[in-house]
Amino acid sequence: MTETAVLTLKDVKKSYGHFELGPVDLDLEPGYVVAVVGPNGGGKSTLMGMLMNLIQPNSGELRLFGGTYPDDEVAIKRRVGYVPERPVGYDGMSANSLSEFFSRFYPKWDHRLYEDLLKRAGIDQGKRYDKLSRGAQRRLSFALALASGPDLLLLDEPTSGVDPLGCREMLEDISRFMEGGDKTVVFATHVMEEVRRSADYVLFLADGQFLGLYGKDKLLEEWRILWVDREPEGDVPGLVEVEGGSPARIVCDSLQETGQALFAQDIRIVRSGVLDLEEVLSHLMRQKQGREHGVSGRRSRV
Amino acid sequence: MSSERAQPKRPRIPVHLSMGDPEPMYRQIESQLRDFILSGQLEPGTRLPSMRALAHDLSCSVITTRRAYEDLESEGFIRTRQGIGTVVAEISEEKMAAYRREAVDGAMGEAVRAGRRAGLTEEDLRDILEETLQREVASVHQRGTP
Numbered sequence: 001m002t003e004t005a006v007l008t009l010k011d012v013k014k015s016y017g018h019f020e021l022g023p024v025d026l027d028l029e030p031g032y033v034v035a036v037v038g039p040n041g042g043g044k045s046t047l048m049g050m051l052m053n054l055i056q057p058n059s060g061e062l063r064l065f066g067g068t069y070p071d072d073e074v075a076i077k078r079r080v081g082y083v084p085e086r087p088v089g090y091d092g093m094s095a096n097s098l099s100e101f102f103s104r105f106y107p108k109w110d111h112r113l114y115e116d117l118l119k120r121a122g123i124d125q126g127k128r129y130d131k132l133s134r135g136a137q138r139r140l141s142f143a144l145a146l147a148s149g150p151d152l153l154l155l156d157e158p159t160s161g162v163d164p165l166g167c168r169e170m171l172e173d174i175s176r177f178m179e180g181g182d183k184t185v186v187f188a189t190h191v192m193e194e195v196r197r198s199a200d201y202v203l204f205l206a207d208g209q210f211l212g213l214y215g216k217d218k219l220l221e222e223w224r225i226l227w228v229d230r231e232p233e234g235d236v237p238g239l240v241e242v243e244g245g246s247p248a249r250i251v252c253d254s255l256q257e258t259g260q261a262l263f264a265q266d267i268r269i270v271r272s273g274v275l276d277l278e279e280v281l282s283h284l285m286r287q288k289q290g291r292e293h294g295v296s297g298r299r300s301r302v
Numbered sequence: 303m304s305s306e307r308a309q310p311k312r313p314r315i316p317v318h319l320s321m322g323d324p325e326p327m328y329r330q331i332e333s334q335l336r337d338f339i340l341s342g343q344l345e346p347g348t349r350l351p352s353m354r355a356l357a358h359d360l361s362c363s364v365i366t367t368r369r370a371y372e373d374l375e376s377e378g379f380i381r382t383r384q385g386i387g388t389v390v391a392e393i394s395e396e397k398m399a400a401y402r403r404e405a406v407d408g409a410m411g412e413a414v415r416a417g418r419r420a421g422l423t424e425e426d427l428r429d430i431l432e433e434t435l436q437r438e439v440a441s442v443h444q445r446g447t448p
Contacts, residue, residue, distance in 0.1 A: 032364065175358035200363035217363045221326050255324070274321045 012060035035199035081145030108149025117143035134161030155187035331370035
């Protein structure tokens with residue numbers, strides 16, 4: 001673990017009945033927006049819950065800002081703004097009473113920012129939380145998290161139920177929060193468009209399995225669909241999938257290496273296309289399953 | 303939207319990323335910014351967006367914009383000062399000329415390679431260059447302005 005890490009997870013596991021999450025290994029420096037993505041029930045909320053000590057891992061080591069739960073809980077939480085998927089205990093409270101409550105706990109509470117965020121979201125500060133629309137509830141919860149002056153924002157489906165313009169504003173707010181370069185955002189979402197637009201890294205979780213943390217731009221740059229004039233032979237690096245035919249269709253996860261190998265075999269790339277993040281995720285899931293069932297390598301044939 | 307009014311003005315630059323481009327995104331940013339600076343469209347002292355703001359505008363990651371800014375800074379095109387942000391650097395006339403020359407060298411090299419692929423001889427290439435020069439000079443004369 002490095003001294004500066006915001007989050008460090010070592011071999012973290014959690015199981016309930018048949019569901020098992022992990023092992024998750026992660027070492028995250030400040031300054032980045034990390035999107036946690038994967039199918040529903042994949043473990044996103046469990047991971048977020050563990051980062052907030054609402055759920056305790058069965059094993060492994062979990063550190064935030066170098067501290068651990070429960071010893072450093074208060075110190076950690078003063079630096080974390082959290083938007084839970086379903087906040088508990090907010091129902092009877094208004095934006096005004098919630099801010100009173102929050103400002104007492106967070107020394108860096110920024111009331112001006114809070115009021116600005118609520119105003120932009122058009123939220124009546126005297127209205128009970130449970131009388132607000134789902135979208136307004138999310139934005140109120142987001143405003144509370146941002147205004148608490150955190151170093152780390154943990155957002156669990158922050159935009160669900162928020163209209164497209166509102167989502168856009170929230171992504172802008174996140175970008176502004178990140179401006180100084182020393183803050184961190186971890187957000188769970190199933191909206192890939194948000195991931196594409198705002199994440200620096202993508203953490204894939206599926207069926208409780210941690211499929212890795214990837215630089216988003218690198219994923220988009222290196223994963224390609226290549227149509228080639230004939231099928232490559234032998235060991236070509238980066239091949240994920242080959243569909244024979246003329247032209248043959250290849251999916252690769254490292255364009256540079258694969259391209260060089262194809263060039264060496266005098267294979268011409270007829271056309272190349274990009275993959276979206278959903279496609280990358282489904283390939284990663286298949287690779288993982290393939291490895292588990294003892295299928296050799298990461299190359300699968302269709 | 304009322305929110306537009308509340309936000310402080312921040313610099314924007316007309317960089318565009320193309321996903322299908324085989325060039326990595328940081329290189330696309332670098333070459334477009336370099337072109338704007340060399341052509342004088344971005345003058346010395348012009349404030350550039352922060353790495354995070356540019357990443358937001360381009361929907362790319364801050365890893366990409368940082369790499370582009372670091373490369374441009376080491377090449378002397380931009381400079382970053384604590385508290386001020388990133389601005390276009392003053393570039394000497396010789397350096398400007400050298401970069402412009404480099405672009406022409408590149409284009410010439412590309413043309414020669416295209417000629418070789420087409421099976422042309424050195425003689426043919428010289429003829430083509432001569433003809434092209436004459437044609438271009440003539441068309442400049444016709445338009446009246448260089």
